[in-house]
Amino acid sequence: MELLQTFEQMLGPAWVPVWTLVKILAIVLPLMGCVAYLTLAERKIIGWMQVRMGPNRVGYGWLQPIADAVKLMFKEIIIPSGANKALFFLGPVLSIMPALAAWAVIPFTDTLVLANVDAGLLYVMAITSLGVYGVVVAGWASNSKYAFLGALRSSAQIVSYEIAMGFALVGVLMSAQSLNLVEIVEAQKGGFWQWYWLPLFPMFLVYLISGVAETNRAPFDVAEGESEIVAGFHIEYSGMAFAVFFLAEYANMILIAALTSIMFLGGWLSPFPGIPDGFIWLAAKMSFVLFLFLWFRATFPRYRYDQIMRLGWKVFIPVTLVWLVLEGAFMQTPLGYLFH
Amino acid sequence: METAAVAEIRNYTMNFGPQHPAAHGVLRLVLELDGEVVERADPHIGLLHRATEKLAEHKTFLQSVPYMDRLDYMSMTMNEHAYCMAVEKLLGIEPPIRAKYIRVMFDEITRLLNHLLWLGTHGLDVGAMTIFLYCFREREDLMDVYEAVTGARMHAAYYRPGGVYRDLPDCMPQFKAEAGHKDLDYLNANRQGSVLDFIEDFTKRFPALVDEYETLLTDNRIWKQRTVGIGVVTPERAKQLGFTGPMLRGSGFAWDLRKMQPYAAYEHMDFEIPVGKNGDCYDRYLVRVEEMRQSNRIIAQCVDWLKKNPGPVIIENHKIAPPGREAMKSNMEELIHHFKLFTEGMHVPEGEAYAAVEHAKGEFGVYIVSDGANKPYRLKLRAPGFPHLAAMDEMARGHMIADVVAIIGTMDIVFGDIDR
Numbered sequence: 001m002e003l004l005q006t007f008e009q010m011l012g013p014a015w016v017p018v019w020t021l022v023k024i025l026a027i028v029l030p031l032m033g034c035v036a037y038l039t040l041a042e043r044k045i046i047g048w049m050q051v052r053m054g055p056n057r058v059g060y061g062w063l064q065p066i067a068d069a070v071k072l073m074f075k076e077i078i079i080p081s082g083a084n085k086a087l088f089f090l091g092p093v094l095s096i097m098p099a100l101a102a103w104a105v106i107p108f109t110d111t112l113v114l115a116n117v118d119a120g121l122l123y124v125m126a127i128t129s130l131g132v133y134g135v136v137v138a139g140w141a142s143n144s145k146y147a148f149l150g151a152l153r154s155s156a157q158i159v160s161y162e163i164a165m166g167f168a169l170v171g172v173l174m175s176a177q178s179l180n181l182v183e184i185v186e187a188q189k190g191g192f193w194q195w196y197w198l199p200l201f202p203m204f205l206v207y208l209i210s211g212v213a214e215t216n217r218a219p220f221d222v223a224e225g226e227s228e229i230v231a232g233f234h235i236e237y238s239g240m241a242f243a244v245f246f247l248a249e250y251a252n253m254i255l256i257a258a259l260t261s262i263m264f265l266g267g268w269l270s271p272f273p274g275i276p277d278g279f280i281w282l283a284a285k286m287s288f289v290l291f292l293f294l295w296f297r298a299t300f301p302r303y304r305y306d307q308i309m310r311l312g313w314k315v316f317i318p319v320t321l322v323w324l325v326l327e328g329a330f331m332q333t334p335l336g337y338l339f340h
Numbered sequence: 341m342e343t344a345a346v347a348e349i350r351n352y353t354m355n356f357g358p359q360h361p362a363a364h365g366v367l368r369l370v371l372e373l374d375g376e377v378v379e380r381a382d383p384h385i386g387l388l389h390r391a392t393e394k395l396a397e398h399k400t401f402l403q404s405v406p407y408m409d410r411l412d413y414m415s416m417t418m419n420e421h422a423y424c425m426a427v428e429k430l431l432g433i434e435p436p437i438r439a440k441y442i443r444v445m446f447d448e449i450t451r452l453l454n455h456l457l458w459l460g461t462h463g464l465d466v467g468a469m470t471i472f473l474y475c476f477r478e479r480e481d482l483m484d485v486y487e488a489v490t491g492a493r494m495h496a497a498y499y500r501p502g503g504v505y506r507d508l509p510d511c512m513p514q515f516k517a518e519a520g521h522k523d524l525d526y527l528n529a530n531r532q533g534s535v536l537d538f539i540e541d542f543t544k545r546f547p548a549l550v551d552e553y554e555t556l557l558t559d560n561r562i563w564k565q566r567t568v569g570i571g572v573v574t575p576e577r578a579k580q581l582g583f584t585g586p587m588l589r590g591s592g593f594a595w596d597l598r599k600m601q602p603y604a605a606y607e608h609m610d611f612e613i614p615v616g617k618n619g620d621c622y623d624r625y626l627v628r629v630e631e632m633r634q635s636n637r638i639i640a641q642c643v644d645w646l647k648k649n650p651g652p653v654i655i656e657n658h659k660i661a662p663p664g665r666e667a668m669k670s671n672m673e674e675l676i677h678h679f680k681l682f683t684e685g686m687h688v689p690e691g692e693a694y695a696a697v698e699h700a701k702g703e704f705g706v707y708i709v710s711d712g713a714n715k716p717y718r719l720k721l722r723a724p725g726f727p728h729l730a731a732m733d734e735m736a737r738g739h740m741i742a743d744v745v746a747i748i749g750t751m752d753i754v755f756g757d758i759d760r
Contacts, residue, residue: 302467
């Protein structure tokens with residue numbers, strides 16, 4: 001602490017940006033590490049589910065993500081001749097930017113949060129909605145029919161699932177009576193049965209499944225749909241430009257896992273009274289949600305694009321709306337405490 | 341003109357393939373799309389054309405056998421079977437009964453190989469990844485059988501006019517100790533006996549494994565949404581389009597050459613023909629899965645018979661089949677036979693013959709015209725996949741791109757036999 005104060009006096013007015021930058025790096029760098037090892041975890045876990053080994057050569061598999069990253073960095077980024085160069089490079093940037101920026105308001109514990117803003121939930125909603133622009137821009141700028149179809153599918157899908165997700169979160173904010181993520185978690189205090197997954201169970205399911213759709217993961221991976229439109233919006237990308245999309249997808253997965261844990265699974269709170277809370281609980285809950293993501297991918301066939309839309313508009317949005325009304329009505333009765 | 345004010349709206353034309361993960365080889369499909377809806381599907385073929393029919397005109401009858409493997413390279417021995425049957429018909433010979441049973445067994449093993457590959461790739465096309473690896477696990481065992489018996493994992497070149505190349509070996513190759521094989525005893529547990537023992541063990545394991553595949557797919561809501569009502573072909577239309585095999589049976593026709601005009605030892609076999617109802621992708625899926633169970637039954641019956649009945653596996657006529665090594669080394673006449681057979685080849689009497697087998701994909705037929713020389717005057721192949729692919733437009737019209745993939749999968753297309 002004294003050391004920090006010394007630095008603060010040394011830097012003077014430059015202190016605030018420098019200290020913020022340090023904090024940002026302290027979030028982003030471990031996040032990138034998590035992304036790298038999430039890819040390894042995915043390949044290993046799906047490998048075991050599919051009676052095979054998964055990567056086991058580079059450092060017994062443990063160095064595989066690093067080898068992949070190095071390989072992608074040294075590969076040429078091929079720009080298709082008809083592509084719009086500026087937008088072609090803007091695409092990956094647009095998709096990774098929100099995936100990282102959303103972490104600014106994610107509370108890791110009750111005190112460990114970069115920006116404890118009151119409208120944290122709104123901020124998250126706003127920022128994550130931006131991610132789709134990266135996909136759309138990339139699909140359009142590539143000047144490829146496959147990429148264009150991918151972009152179309154992705155925009156339609158994300159726009160419709162955004163609404164279901166939004167309504168699911170409205171349920172949370174009604175229960176917590178706050179948009180501040182720290183307060184949302186604090187409102188769930190009291191153990192496993194007090195977390196919002198129970199009173200808001202339909203919302204929880206809708207949010208989780210919409211999250212899978214939002215991140216373009218199987219069985220909702222129609223924007224990539226490798227057996228239909230080959231790789232969809234990033235078909236023309238190679239090298240690091242492709243890797244950035246890849247990073248964005250996995251960063252988004254981790255983000256959705258974090259948000260699900262915070263909104264519905266009590267964030268850093270421990271499931272049993274008496275056991276201390278802490279970041280380890282958040283990590284465990286996120287790992288569980290991420291495992292579900294991988295499990296889905298190994299198990300389910302891919303939805304067709306129109307079926308996804310149907311599921312979003314005709315099932316999820318009505319379910320959330322009905323539950324919102326029910327929740328609102330119940331909160332006016334003596335039984336309202338069930339929802340708090 | 342009034343229409344000038346309206347923006348010209350054109351459909352999107354897209355090249356689906358020939359380099360496409362779901363094109364199953366080199367299918368080039370020109371799709372005309374209205375949004376994602378297919379307005380017209382135009383399959384282009386010929387990218388894998390190797391002129392098998394023409395090549396056969398310059399090869400002796402024996403030399404053409406391995407070319408048959410490479411037609412539909414997923415059902416190798418069945419292609420050989422049709423070819424050998426056509427030649428046998430011209431020669432007026434019958435293979436020994438044991439050879440017939442071996443052929444039936446290998447046909448069915450091949451059908452399993454084909455259907456397993458089909459199920460895996462169809463699943464993969466529709467987005468179910470795990471089924472692919474499950475299926476390849478079983479394919480590995482069957483390919484080991486192929487290798488043990490014929491020496492090759494895929495392109496067997498095992499059938500001969502007049503029988504099969506050699507009898508089934510008495511031992512099953514085992515895994516050898518090397519880095520990474522820690523559980524050697526476990527891996528070799530079912531490889532202690534003969535090849536037939538190994539196959540028998542497989543037939544006992546296999547039904548439970550099919551249950552495993554079905555657990556993943558049959559009642560899966562997404563799988564059903566993706567296949568039910570997709571690519572519907574009415575029974576009348578299926579007949580008009582020249583469909584055969586599971587494509588025809590999926591539409592409700594119980595037509596199977598193994599029952600309708602039994603060849604080899606099929607008349608001794610006890611099996612059933614699964615038939616679909618609606619003629620959609622899901623019914624064809626169910627038909628093929630049930631066919632796997634029935635094939636397994638046939639294999640089990642063959643193993644049982646083959647264990648009890650030893651005997652010759654190729655005819656003794658040395659103008660057609662080579663003499664044994666020992667006889668050839670000690671006997672002048674056999675030596676001459678051997679020399680003539682492997683230089684000049686067999687002479688097939690003048691005439692023409694058509695032989696067809698119930699191939700994994702449908703009716704595979706070989707039509708040979710012989711002018712009495714040591715090679716065919718003309719060879720014509722009837723590939724089951726060809727009429728199936730020709731129905732692409734009809735089946736895909738009005739569906740979406742993702743359904744086109746499911747339809748290609750359900751057709752079980754292999755370009756080796758479509759392009760020949």
